[in-house]
Amino acid sequence: MAAWVAAALFAARSGQGYGWGTIRQTCNTIRMEHRRSKMPDPTLSMEVRDVMRAIRKNKTDATKQKGAIGAAEMRLAAHFAATRRWPWGVQEWAILSLTWAAALRRSEAVAINVDDLQIGPDAMTLLIITSKTDQYGRGDELTIPRLPDDPE
Numbered sequence: 088m089a090a091w092v093a094a095a096l097f098a099a100r101s102g103q104g105y106g107w108g109t110i111r112q113t114c115n116t117i118r119m120e121h122r123r124s125k126m127p128d129p130t131l132s133m134e135v136r137d138v139m140r141a142i143r144k145n146k147t148d149a150t151k152q153k154g155a156i157g158a159a160e161m162r163l164a165a166h167f168a169a170t171r172r173w174p175w176g177v178q179e180w181a182i183l184s185l186t187w188a189a190a191l192r193r194s195e196a197v198a199i200n201v202d203d204l205q206i207g208p209d210a211m212t213l214l215i216i217t218s219k220t221d222q223y224g225r226g227d228e229l230t231i232p233r234l235p236d237d238p239e
Contacts, residue, residue, distance in 0.1 A: 093130060094132075192218070195215055199213070211230070213231060215229060
């Protein structure tokens with residue numbers, strides 16, 4: 088691949104709305120494939136470096152994150168789960184409400200076992216074994232209080 092082709096590819100991807108990380112990953116993939124096949128690396132050229140520098144400089148937009156689920160969406164999910172005619176609706180609601188109440192990440196929610204939950208009269212205790220923010224793997228214990236209108 089010629090250097091000008093790589094530079095044109097990166098500029099085109101930038102124009103199509105690809106993020107900086109995706110364009111950089113494409114550049115690294117091209118670099119690694121050329122090294123594996125023992126061909127000259129086009130990403131080391133000044134053309135490509137200038138294009139990449141310009142893209143990085145112009146890609147200052149923040150990441151597009153989804154908003155958090157609010158109380159209205161939770162009520163809609165509860166209604167949807169309650170209208171289902173099979174037990175999975177109740178299970179889905181339980182997982183969704185626990186994830187929302189404890190503000191868990193998806194990876195934390197799917198790692199929960201029944202043994203990690205202790206339900207008491209005033210609160211529920213949840214043991215998080217692994218977490219993205221727990222780098223040393225110590226675990227964390229979350230207490231989720233029972234709301235006044237919660238059924239027993």
